[in-house]
Amino acid sequence: MSTTEKPDGKATTVKTTFHRETRISTEIKADPAIIWALLTKASDYTRWNSTVTSIEGNIVLNEKLKLKSVLDAKRTFTLKVKEFEPEKRLVWGDGQGNRVYTLTKSENGMVKFSMIERIGGFMFPLYGKMIPPFDASFEQFAADLKKEAELIMNSK
């Protein structure tokens, strides 16, 4: 997957017959440890992330999570943490797709945060239309993360 998109906090979605991929990236002026802590402390998510209504479980490798999102408040997503590389890369997902978070340090002291979700499969043409677009939710997630991480970084 390419990570060359502009870190402008705007989501883009590409659809094909069997897949849909939404991606976003933004630059955050904060230590990657802070961003990583925010992304991996499940019990703290709903405090700063307005797109998540609940998340149960521990965000560590091979653990299962139960996540509810504002996109579909009635549905609980059961996800597995598939990759966990501290301060660099986190992947969770289910049979339909994966969400990939990456943190990349820039030379200017910023951290590029990217989030990509790719969903699909052979049955995707049947159910794809029922899945709401992720763009607005992605933009809110990235904005919330940036705001919270920079607030913490600038605290005394």
Place this chain on the structure above:
Amino acid sequence: MTVELFNKEFEGHLAQLKSYLVRITASVADAEDIAQDTYLKGVEKINTFRGESSLKTWLFTIASNLAKDNLKAQKRWTENVTDITKAAAMSNPDFFKEAMQIRMTSPQGQFEAKEHIAFCFTCISKSLPLEQQLCIFLKEVYEFKVNEITTILDTTEAMVKYYLHTGRSKMIHIFDGRCALINKEGICHQCSELNGIFNPKQNTQEELMKIDLVKEAEKGEKEHLFDLRMRILKEIDPFQSKAAELQLHHLEHNRKVMEKYPD
């Protein structure tokens, strides 16, 4: 540093050290044991103290490491600890008998709402993850700077800031939902209830209005109210205050209840 000088300086920091330890462990015995072990370890390692940090920071580092070893084996408490322990106290006739005995006979048996506010914070702070709890006390009550806390807890400045911010945010949220002193919708009135029991001749409302935290509550500035709450903790030595024995009795009760409380 000579052992004589160390002894003298240790004595000067002992009250704050014990205050910190009893607040993070909620146990008088553990606080005293860890303070003593801190002294012994300090004497043993005095030759390694290079003055790169203050002696106070060095002592709190030793004490925090000893306390962390002790606390990591214990479960954390829950946000509603005061509800759980209140129910246990109500069903235990000995609790109020002992408390009233202390109230009537001990020079440190007064009941003051301020003391109970500090006690309440101590209990609820044990619902935070350990690092957040330690950071909050070190920064907000014992006035260490962020860079000193990185030394005490052997972590990075970024993580100290993260622990402080998240711990503080959680505590503000918990008290905003629970504490009737700052929120009319708050569900916990224990300060008022206990003041009525232990100081029946006082007008509780008048007493509460003497406290800045309560006076300022109407303005609803949550961050400021948290700072006022922290100021109360700073002003109180849990071992030396006029209410110390009564509040430590309550704390021991709560610890015993929470140790047995199922996950």
